[in-house]
Amino acid sequence: MKVLKFGGTSVGSPEGLKQVVGILKDYQQKGEHIAVVNSALSGVTNELVAVGKMACSNDPAYEEVLESIKQRHFEMVETIMTGETRTRVTNNIKVFLKELSDLLYGVYLIKELSKRTSDLVLSFGERMASYLLSEYASQEGVAAEFADARRLIVTDSSFGNARVLFEETNRNIGTHFSKSSHLQIVTGFIASTEDGTTSTLGRGGSDYTAAIVGAALDADLIEIWTDVDGVMTTDPRRVKKTYSLKSLSYAEAMEMSHFGAKVIYPPTLAPAMSKSIPLSIRNTFNPEFEGTLISKASSDWGYDVKGISSIQEVALVNFQGSGIMGVPNVPNRLFNALSEAEINVIFITQASSERSISFAIAPDDGPRTKEVLEQEFNLEMINHKIDAVEIRYDLAVVATIGENMKHQPGVAAKLFGALGRNGINVVAIAQGTSELNISVVVERKDFSKTLNALHDIYFLSTETRLNLFIAGVGLIGSTLLNQIKAQYDNLLKQHLKINIVGIANSKQFLFDLDGIDLDNWKAELLERGRKGNIDDFVTEMVELNLSNSVFVDNTSSQAVVENYQRVLNNSISITTPNKLASSGDFLKLQEIKNTAYRRGVKFFYETSVGAGLPVITTLNDLLNSGDRIQKIEGVLSGTLSYIFNSFKTGTSFSEIVKEAQAAGFTEPDPRDDLNGMDVRRKILILSREAGYQMDISDVQIDGILPESCMEAADVPAFFEELAKHDHHFEGLLKEAEAEGKVLRFIASMEGGKALVALKAVGPEHPFFSLSGSDNIISFTTPRYLERPLVVKGPGAGAEVTAAGVFAEVIRIFNYLS
The missing domain is CATH 3.40.50.720 (NAD(P)-binding Rossmann-like Domain)
Structure with a gap:
């Protein structure tokens, strides 16, 4: 036998109900014996919670929410039911809603909503949805009956999250199922006390109901049908590229469910584990997909961890003081006090000094926790043996889970390495001796970033x-x-x-x-x-x-x-x-x-000096290997390199500059290149990299442009002025050529003093043979004293600069991987 549980999203729309009945028909055609547990329509339980609170607050607007709930169910009936069935179901739904309306009106009048009354209010969601499903299944040819779980499951009187009394419950379920051959559509989430008062099993209780029924009937399999393809490696709402897990052990599933995996709820697993009944997590809207199987054994699927689970909102309580150290009774008193106040502890860690105990709780429990602990340890706090209780909010817990983590070196290193590289601060850490779970508390603002960083490192290690x-x-x-x-x-x-x-x-x-x-x-x-x-x-x-x-x-x-x-x-x-x-x-x-x-x-910022050339990298490699920079020389402007390499006898300097502008080598205003400021910045950058604490004022520029050119009103006026001084540049060229030299616009730094100037260099100089728009940089060091180390190549242009930036992006990738 199989027990199938369908969640709210599965039955939350006419299309969903049709899909569910299609699944039931498929099982019927295969001759399989099944039972069904059903949730409220998606969103209805939240609406019932809201409408109860509004009625209790004497807010007349509760009737608007109630009307929305009514219309939702009537529209469902109108869409999926036909003929006499539609009339009968409509009338019965009206009976349900009349009872709910009267109950809420009573709450509104007396302005009180106890947990007991709240459970009754919430029960209507499952009761109406399960009734709708049973009637629709019958209409479509599946012999089905509505089964109210309040006649089957017996609990204590802990309303809101009642404890099941299994002996009587199992007997009731066995008796009920033995009396009918029809498919039973059982209401999830709800039960009743021994005196018949409606109770609930807590949020997620429909899954628990399925496990209770399955265990009582010794089912072969419990299937939880939801709207995702099984248990995912992590929260798919936060991480885009997640995977469906083929299998989990009970222990792994328990860890995943405790830390927020919404497709499984922790109480669900206990009844199944007691009878060794596997659970299968399936997708109602993708029934062909096999989903996730939860059983005794965990399969090895090739990754260090099985999944990354999380709780997005937690508060961390820090309980510390000298009075804790070596006092055995303190932890006992601490957790007993929390237990009596019904405060759930999510996460615990203790310093080896025994001076502090930290634990995570739901943020809403923060004020109550502080009150309870201050009351329990009032005397110790008065005597300064225990400090004031500190509670830190806006935190989240993320846990890496998997049985393959046992005795596996490097799992924790990957975790903390990934967090460190992404600047994620770890507030607290906990790991059990089972090595099944490593949990970290992080700031809530880093929640999504943490999930993505860890998912990438564990599951996308190939990318x-x-x-x-x-x-x-x-x-x-x-x-x-x-x-x-x-x-x-x-x-x-x-x-x-x-x-x-x-x-x-x-x-x-x-x-x-x-x-x-x-x-x-x-x-x-x-x-x-x-x-x-x-x-x-x-x-x-x-x-x-x-x-x-x-x-x-x-x-x-x-x-x-x-x-x-x-x-x-x-x-x-x-x-x-x-x-x-x-x-x-x-x-x-x-x-x-x-x-x-x-x-x-x-x-x-490699590209700030030589575009795509490895100038800064080379300089740093020299320093890191123990060398020392004595002198730097460089033609650091592709524009000025082109201009002076093209300036030959028979040409005019102003025409060469115009050609450079037309070819796109200069800035729109060529003076931005010819003034040497760009080169000045570049030699300053290299000087600083070489270890010299210099500022821009420490770099001298011997300007090459006459003052009249610099003061020209616009670019055309500049070229007119420049042409008037062609004879000056022609004289510099002839003087250099007479000595067998060439003109180069050179930046140099030696001993912390830097100069940018136009110089004439001979054949013995490494810059003599420079051509085109290439840059060239030489480093003189104790190792490269007689023959300086030279870096030469294209030093300007969008292609080489972009390529240099691209190369640095790849370097960052290598660091991260």
Whole structure:
């Protein structure tokens, strides 16, 4: 025999009821002997709770909620019932609702709602739903009978969460089922006391009812039909890529249910375990899927853990003081006091010093807990043996669960490593000696992030997902997006999934948790983007609180830089070609770096100096291996490299600059390149990386432009002025060529002193043979004294800069994986 339990979502709509009856017909055609336990229509129990409270508060609006409940059931009858059945069922539902209405009116008049009366109010949900299902099944050819569980299950008088009296209950169930050959549709959740008063088995009690009935009838299997494909690896509402577990042991299921797995309720398992009856968790709307089987044995499915369960809202009580140490009776008094006050303890941990005991409770129990403990330990607190009770709210519990965790090194390391890399602070930890569960308390704001980080590390270890937020989608940003799109499939083969969650320009931004479409991002930003500045963009990025997040700054904006501290403080790595932070105020830069180190995230800015060239990486490798930077020289501007490499005898300097502008090598105003400020910032960045505490004022510039060119009103006027000085530049060129040298715009640093200037260099210099728009940097060190170490290659352009940023994104992936 099998006992099938259908949840509220299964019977909450006409389509759901039809699906349920289809399942019953399928079992009937197979000749299987079954019984059914049924829940209230989805949402009705919550409405009954609300309507009871409103009536008790003398709120006349309770009648509106009651009317909604009435209409919901009448509409169900109108939709699924036909002919005489519809008339009969409508009349009987009216009887149920009249009784409920009279009961609530009494509550409204006396302004009192005891637990006993509340149980009676709540019973109407299951009674009406089960009656509807029995009548609809009969109409569709399934011989079914409505069975009120109040005539079967006997409990004590602990209304709201009554304790079952199994001896009498089992006898009642056996007798009832022996008298009828029809399919029994049993009301879940409800029961009665020995004197016949309606009681309930607590929320989730319908599952418990199924287990009670199954155990009493020695069923072969108990099936819990719900709206998901069995027990998932974690909460699918919080983590998108979850898996259905094929099997669980009773112990694993007990742990999962205790920590919030809503498809199983803890009391359900006890009756089934007592008779070794397997439970199957199935999906009413996907009946072909086999779901999850819960039994004695746990199967090895290739992962360290079976699942990640959680409770989103808990409070943590810290009970401490010198009077606890070595006093055996204190824990006993503590938990007895909580038990007598009916306060459930979710999680317990104790310091090895025995000076403190911490435990988690439901937040609503916080004030009562404080009151109970202060009353129990009043004398010790007066004498300062025990401190005042501290309760911390806005917390959550997350638990990794699985029998394969036993004696498995590295499981805890993965957990704490993943949390640490994502900046998630662990408030408390507990692990039993069974090694079946490692539980951590975290801040509630980090709840979703914790679930995603742990799910990725345990179940998606073959795939790391990076969530990218990109500020600046101009030339460099759009090129980066194109490069990511081109490499997307190849990266997936390397177990890296790049998810572009947010993009922003100077006026608007767009977020999509599923990933912005890389084929259509421009149109989506235009159509779906919201107006806002970078502060708004960062605020929303931080509030999303996603694991494995990277912020890419493709701008040259100081406003973006001002957000770096906030980004890093929220454990989000940064990669950027923006030079303003790394060449700005020295102390602020150190604060940024210290924050990144403290939060365990990365702050990369390789592309701020040599675009895609490994300049900073090479410099740091030298220092980390024990070398020392004595001198740095570099042609650090691709624009100025192109201009002076193209400036030959027979050409005019102003025309070369115009050509560079037309080719897109310069800024719209070429003076922004020719003034040397960009190069000045780059040599400052390298000097700081070399260990010198320098500011921008420590870098001297020997300007190459006459003052009249700098003061020109606009770009055309600038070119007119520049042409007037072509003879000056021609003279510099001839002087250099006469000595067999070439002109190079060089930044240099030696001994903490830096200079940016136009220099003539001969064939012996490594910069002599430079061509095109290449950058070149040389490092003179004790190891590379006679022949400096040279890094050379394209140092400008959107393609190479974006590629450099892309490379840093991959470096962050390697760190996270």
